[in-house]
Amino acid sequence: MTAPKTLDAPYQPPRIFGPEYRTATFGILLVVTLIAFEGMSVSTVMPLVSKDLDALDLYGVSFSAFLIAGLLANVVAGLWSDRRGHAVPFVLGVVLFAAGMGLAGAAVSKELFIVARAVQGLGGGAVIVAIYVMIARVYVPEVRPRVFAALSSAWVLPALIGPGLSGLIAEQIGWRWVFYGIVPLVVPALVMLLPALRGGEETRPEPATGPRSRPLAMTLAAFATACGAGVLLYGVDRLHGTPVPGAVASVAGLLVMAVGLSRLLPPGALKFGRGLPTTVLMRGMLAAGFFGVNAFIPLLLTKVNGFSVGEAGIALTIGALGWTTGSYLQTRWSGDRPLLVRIGAAAVAAGILLTLPAALWGVTGWITVPAWVIAGFGMGVGTTSVNVTAMRQSPDAEQGANSAALQVVDTLGSALTIGFGGALVNLIGHDDIAAGYTSIVAMTAAVALLGVAVAGRMRDAS
Known part of the structure; x- marks a missing residue:
């Protein structure tokens, strides 16, 4: 008799x-x-840096330099990852990131500080793209949403202690030690990660042969995009002092950036083509809305509401917790991802608008705390869903190129809105920070609402 x-x-x-x-x-x-830790700490101490280095006029540029340099690194790291593997761009990126932190701490002028921020951006840009490629090649598709949720969770400890600790260090010892303190963390991080860098390399697919797989053309396109964005932001920043040269530089930069960007993104992205093209662009719109305000909340709270640097960092802390919550909840979602992205974009827009009363006389700045919980929740739900969808829509041989495209639009969206925000502070809010912040809110909320409108086009044409 056989067993059942x-x-x-x-x-x-x-x-x-x-x-x-x-x-x-x-x-x-x-x-x-x-x-x-770097992201949460630098945003918190930037008001002190701008005061010490007499760099209020370059407040937005210091953020944009980090982001634009990262854009170039995104593309190069993506190309290298597709053709040679993700280990080298990862290790080189970590080393450059640490070197930039050291240079920032040693900066004695605003120009040197901006150079240091650019070096940090080169390192950070390479690292993030290499991480995305590693996730696509090491983890099976069923667990990728959990991995991206874990990435958001990695912001919890820095969010909890980063702003407060960096504010305390800056006030008691000096802002330079906020940068110096991160450098020693590189060594144990790199040593612990070296064995993991080999994961997924043995399954690397054959390189793609399309137009976005050509190293020279893509590098030139990235260089054009980065330079165009830099010239655009330079021109916008000069509109308040020398309007005609500023306008000429702005238009020239915009044209050069558009030409380069059209080569870096999936075909049809600039027209919001269905499927992957719009999926990639959604990452940029979410980042543009959220980070375009995030960079200026400490400035608003310290200059308008009388907060200390440490107190101003609390709003960023709570926002990161909202981000983590949203990222966790999306792992429980088994329905339509574009719908989830639309919900996320709507939450980002709502959170941005809810920070606006803090710029009004007599309204407490603590209103930014619940507002940034809502915005952070929207980012956790939206960006993680964009990442998961983009990896699902990407052919194996284009994972590096599409990971780079995600970072390019994220970087560019953040850089442009922060740079435009810095220009608005100079143009409108140099003597009235509240007015400048109000204009920043109007700009970034419009971008987030555009994301709400187009999120449905993330669905494949079929």
Whole structure:
């Protein structure tokens, strides 16, 4: 008599902290945590940096220099990852990032500080693209939403202690030690991650042969995009003092940037083509809305509401917690991802608008705390869903190019709105920060609402 047949156990996807993925997951999270400390800390201490280096006129440029340099690194790292693997751009990126932090701490002029921020951007841009390629090649599709959620969770500790700790260090010791303090963290992070860098390299697909796989053409396009964006922001920043040269530089920069960008993104992206083209652009619109305000909240709270630097950092802290919550909740979602992105964009727009009363006389600046929880929640829901959708829509041989495209539009969206915001502070709010902040809110909320309108085009044409 034979034993009764039993049904096979249902498939259970591996756990991201299980034996198969543990090393890669811890390595990735460690480096993302390092980058998160930089992001949360620098935003908090920038009012002190601008005061000490007499750089209020370059407040937005210091952020944009980081982002535009990162744009160039995004493309180069994506190309290298597709053709040679992600290990080299990852390691080189971490080293450059640490070097930039050291240079920023040692800066004795605003020009040197901006150069240091650009070096940080080169490193950070390479690292993030390499991480996305690693996720696509190491993890099976079923667990990728959890990995991206874990990346957002890596911001929790920096969000909880980064702004407050950096504010305390800046006030008690000096803002330079906020930068110096991150540098030693690079060594253990890099040592722990080296074994994980080999993961996925043995399964690297054959390189793609399309127009976005040509190293020289793509590098030139990235250089044109970065230079065009830089010239555009320079021109916009000069509109308040020398309007005619500023306008000429702005138009020239916009044209050069558009030509380069058309080569970096999936075909049809600039026309919001259905599927992957719009998916990639949604990442940029979410970033433009959120970070275009995020960079100026500490300035508003310290200059208008009388907050200390440490107190101003609390709003950024709570926003990051909202981001983590949204990112976790999207792992429970099994429905339409474009709908989830639309919800995220709407939450970002709502959070931006809800910060506006803080610019009014007699209204407490603490209103930015619940507002930034809502905006952060929208980013957690939206950006993670964009990342998951983009990896699903990407052919294996184009994972590096599309990971780079995601970072390019993220970087460009953030750089442009922060740069335009800095120009608005100079043009409108140099003597009235509240008025300048109000104009920034109007600009970024419009971008987020555009994202709400076009999110449905993320669905494939079929």
